[in-house]
Amino acid sequence: MTAFAQTRRELVIGMAGIAALADLSPKAAAQMKARLVVVGGGFGGATAARFLKQLLPNASVTLVEPDTDYYACPFSNLVIAGLRELEAQRFGYDGLRARGIDIVHERATDVDPVAHTVTLGSGAMLSYDRLVLSPGVDFIWGAIEGYDEAAAQVMPHAWKAGAQTALLRRQLEAMKDGGLVVMSVPPAPFRCPPGPYERASLIAHYLKTRKPKSRLLILDAQDKFSKQPLFEEAWAHLYPGVIERLGADDFGRVIAVNPAVRTLATDFENVTADVANVIPPQKAGEIAHRAGVADMTGWCPIDPITFGSALQPDIHVLGDATIAAPMPKSAFSANLQAKLCATQIARVLAGLAPEPTVLANTCYSYLSDDAAVSIAGVYTNEGGKLKSVEGAGGLSPSGSDPVIQGNEALQAAAWFRTITEQTFG
């Protein structure tokens, strides 16, 4: 702790002591505004800011997000496959600003949970009464030998949407027919469990329709994966001979890459790719580690009712950064967790106890341009942990019914429109 911070903390404690002695009427107290700071402008953070302001109109709500444009990850696999434009993934923060939320386009570089301050990239500081962190994921560079930020310019991850999405699409477009595309999938947990397999389906769709002599190899650090029977059924049905997958038991885990020659190494072999998509192992976003809300797993333990950090007072954590299993790291989960967290903060500020509820999740995955499947889950949050409700949730039916899968593709599009409107609108 710096001398300055130490001095400030003593001063704060001193002033709090004086305040405790002061005779402030409830009316005076009512004029004081709770200061709520949200870090991270994705599906968790932007939703939290919106609902905090909606439920607590007299509070000051500040959203800290370095980027002025947000590129949504859901549906970005359609962009990679040439079925959607990247522009359709771009959202801004004018809608939240118009609702009275202060938007600060800076990076949050540090949090002092004792002093209740957030430090920004410029050196400025924000004080908070309650802090909501929704930092998403960061990549563990170097966990795959040779895979760093420079390597990602040659072998894109495209696991944060935007320039990386466009890069992977351009590489596929530039590839000769007859080329080999290789995807590397990390061990769980990672953002969007079915995402790699949706991406494989849509890349296979691109290859089948545009470059039919080409193939896709999935080198997978997982043995089992989300929606596995539905994806495998679709690959056999829609893309026979296009996709090959090696799971962990088949030595599929990538341990090293060499971007200079586009090779990926497993324990068993070296594969040379024409296009390589390396999705690296992940952890909670950096600010979570700075704030002391991440544990040794690299992720953030939370109280499942309030999404309050299990490690630091007055800090809540949402979305992909949390340990919320069996709730997956999805946009739906982050958006719902944000709404619940805002509601529980409003209850506490109103003198009410936090209240358990029933939570849900839905994730759609496209199999092709006009077919999708889904997974759903229902969860309780009593007794200190999130638990799946038995007999509920699960996968779309197998059997590749074109009516059911066509309807789910239309529902997926409606879901995207609604959740982005609720988050950024």
Added chain:
Amino acid sequence: MQAVSAALGVVTLALLLAGCGSVPSWPDERSAAAIPALDHGATLSLACSGCHSPAGGAIPSLEHRPAALIRQSLMDYKAEADGTTVMHRMMHGYSEADIDAISTYLARSATP
């Protein structure tokens, strides 16, 4: 300035913890029933609004529907063991009491 602003934060928090903080727009901040947006039905219904919006389309709008109609639809989803939609799979996990609370809330709230 930093110190003063940080100090005010602690003062605010201390008052809130003491139960003195309030949000004047609410008629009675001590009663959950008086704060519709924070009651049990509202909280349960937060899971609906990520997919259902007034725009409707492939996922229907829930606006301007009577509670009895919403309740019957949700109970039908819950009862149909071989249903194929997301709603079937989800409603199997909600109790009749949950469905009552959701239906009541959605029917009285234009924008859940």
